[in-house]
Amino acid sequence: MRFLIATVLAMLTASTLWAGSEPPPVRPQDPRTMTFPSEPFTPPRAERVTLPNGMILYLLEDHELPIVNLTAMIRTGSVYDPPAKIGLAELTGTVIRTGGTASRSGDEVDDELEFVGAELSSSIGQDAGWASLNVLTKDLDRGVTLFADMLMRPAFAPEKVDLAKKQAIEGIRRRNDHPGSIVSREFNKLLYGPEHPFARESTEATINTVTRDDLIAFHRRYYHPNTLMVAATGDFQRDDLIALLRRSFDGWASERVTWPAVPRVAEQPNARVNFIARDGTQTQVRMGWLGIKQSDPDFFALSLLDDILGGQAFTSRLFQEVRTKAGLAYSVGSAVVPGRFDRGTIFLYAQTKTESTTQAIASMREQVERLLTSPVSERELTDAKQAFLNSFVFSFSNPAQITNRQMSLEYYGLPADFLERFRSNVERVTARDLLRVARRHLVLDRLVILAVGDDRLFEPPLSTFGAVRVIDLERASANGEPRAKPSLRAPVASPPGMSHRAD
């Protein structure tokens, strides 16, 4: 093995030298047999600094372009929305940016920043709050001042709260316009339960109960220097930027914060086959299971298994069988979405013409069965590992990516060397490991299937796979709200054409 590598290196060196003096051959080498040494590369690391008020900074200078990027993560999230006020966190994240600050209106902030081409943003997602500033070096002082002002002293101007609520309600009305968004939202509800913070949705009613005081209280509860981290990259001098951040966040003191408990994720007592009626010529299919936390030791093997099943374009089994051979789908694949604080999801997806719905589902299910019955071939395993290891350098493509990752690893309680561990664990994964994690996490008896489409043309019917539960999506009306309303339908007893929608 060692000898082989040495030979390859010698050949490469020779060919490089030779290329320098004479024209290389017209017919290029055979790409199938080419080998390359791994690129020597020591990626830069961001420096971690803690300010006296508890704020954590990650800093990495990069002077190629006259631009600076700041990204902040704030320990909050929509998982902390009270059940009656779903949408509160998202509205708070929006209006922190649009509603102005103690000293300037939102429009003034926009005028000032947009005039110099700067970008300032704020949002709150499921398990984190975010803010960012992207500004030319020459405008850094001004930008950071506004960035800090926004985070510390948002004014939540009443008219901007009102506007954000109106826009949220319009978003709810448009929620079912795309079958793709229906399938992903409803599938998460099937796995987590419709009330769980990982799956629940705002409605017009929950948005209407949210008041400006709620936004003010939400911000006051969660936004403090000790709940906030900032990652900075770009054209700055370390000492100057630290001084500037200290000045800009002056007077902001750390505070004790408590976070409400988030209900644990539990398996749902679901029907395994679910259907939503939607007119159209194509069915959206999603099938899968509750998955694992990112810190689960099975995560590494499961990620590689996912690459082989459907994660990797072109080479995965789903792409190969469902798309290339059968021509049943343009987009088909699988994903392992690790949970940050609790269980994530594992799923397969495809869109296929209405008539081939059952065929596509059967073909996808068959690929899962294959993973459960026989180990993947050594060649598939080696190829998947090589793909992962050889593309590893792209995890360090730019300073912002490196710095933001260091920050988010800390935010999610993962070790700072998580990526390096990932790499060495992937190197060690065996075909037997893949079989073990497949049997543990891809349990066929618990597979949840959801199809969104026109079942009048499904042939054979969906009930081939078991009892079908029909989920009704109520249509948006001028002031109505869409709601999912489950009902159970017996297998086989309901041939196509007898669906709830046929009457």
Next chain:
Amino acid sequence: MRRVTRNGLVLAVLLCCAAPRVGDAASLLEGRVVDRTLDNGMRVLIVKRPAVPTVSYNLTVRAGSVDEPGGQSGLAHLFEHMAFKGTERIGTRDFSAERPLLEELDRLEVDLQRELALPRNPDTKRLAELRRRFAEVQDRARALVEPNEYGAIYDRQGAVGLNASTGADLTRYVVSLPANRLPLWIALEADRFSRPVFREFYTERDVVLEERRLRVDNNPGGKLYEAFLTTAFAAHPYRVPTIGWSSEVDRLTAPQARAFFEEQYAPANAVLAIVGDVDVDATLRQVAASFGAIPARPAPAGGVAQEPRQDGQRRVEVEYDAQPELLVGYHRPGIDHPDDPVFDVIESLLSSGRRSRLYAELVTTRQVAVAASASAGEPGSRYPNLFVLRAVPRAPHTLDEVEAALLNEVERLQREEVPARELERVINRLDAGLIRSLQSNAGLASQLAYFEAVAGDWRYILGIRDRTAAVTAKDVQRVASTWLVKRNRTVARLVPASPSAP
């Protein structure tokens, strides 16, 4: 070590340009683009950015759906899919055994289409026999395929972002690799652009039909955009959807794809852009030896129908099970017209940022819409195209109200002079945007190849700022009054399905 080299390079660049303007993207790019034309006419653009040992490759061909023969809509895009199926060497277990089977399939496909097109009921016995033979030959050919080998080789070697896209104007093939894999990229790309083999052609048609269902037929925005273009253009091929009409895609054949390749994929019609941690001289040498060896062919004759002047407003409605949406378009002259930068300025005034006119007026102040934007050039830029406004109403506000609000902003451009500060804002935002666009290797490669292919010279980027800065308030008024007028307008609306729809 690498960082020192990189910083040294930037310094050298700054020194070579006399008094660079702070924050001017052109000054950051000037002198860094190595630019060559191979003997066969292929253009090669290289930028060295050694911070990370990776390289992004962009192969852009100046051929898109506008270049398709009539009745073969979707061919440029289907060809792009076929380019991933390999060559005489890649993707096959035995090409000499495979070739006659592929040729037999093409003949059977033509026979099948002939039989179906006869002006009498098709001979069902003959049809069944043709279909049986087709399936049998297809199975035999499939047994010789090394499936997705092209992508598999790239994947194993650590490729990221392997993909391609087809538009009205261009077809683009992209991938990023660890820096020392240049020979791999050359071997794969020079091979597929010399000797592509159209294996699995007739299954891939089905994949593309699924893509159409996904992007257009079951997507409200896709349906609206398709209807908008077919209405706004009467003659010019910008009216034809790039994905193709289902019935035409369903009849495309491998020999048609071969003819398209021979005509359109001439070396002189292609641009290679390579950005990243490269050795410029070695890269040029290897590219010249491989791509340069592809024989020169005449560039395509070109020549498409010119769009006649529009003589009155056009309107179209699409009924669909979704919430309403609105597109308003105006014909405008092409990228080579002196007024081109004026349209860019108008787009920015109307649409760039939260204080832009459409957002401030329709979304923030009047609150009739949840989104409103402008685009200076749709659906392509090689020919005169459309200036487009888009808005998404907020219930209970109607499409009528939103359309009136959009048109009001257009009239304001004609009526009032734009204040100097607003024009200055456009320049500042353009500067910042251009600098951001230099941040990623793939993004820079894409920009360079795009302007080289569409404007005929990547240096177009260097002049954008000066051309934009020269635009005056009077220019904006004049261009808005000349082009953004009713007789030149097309309005497309997405409306809820009426209950009696068939």
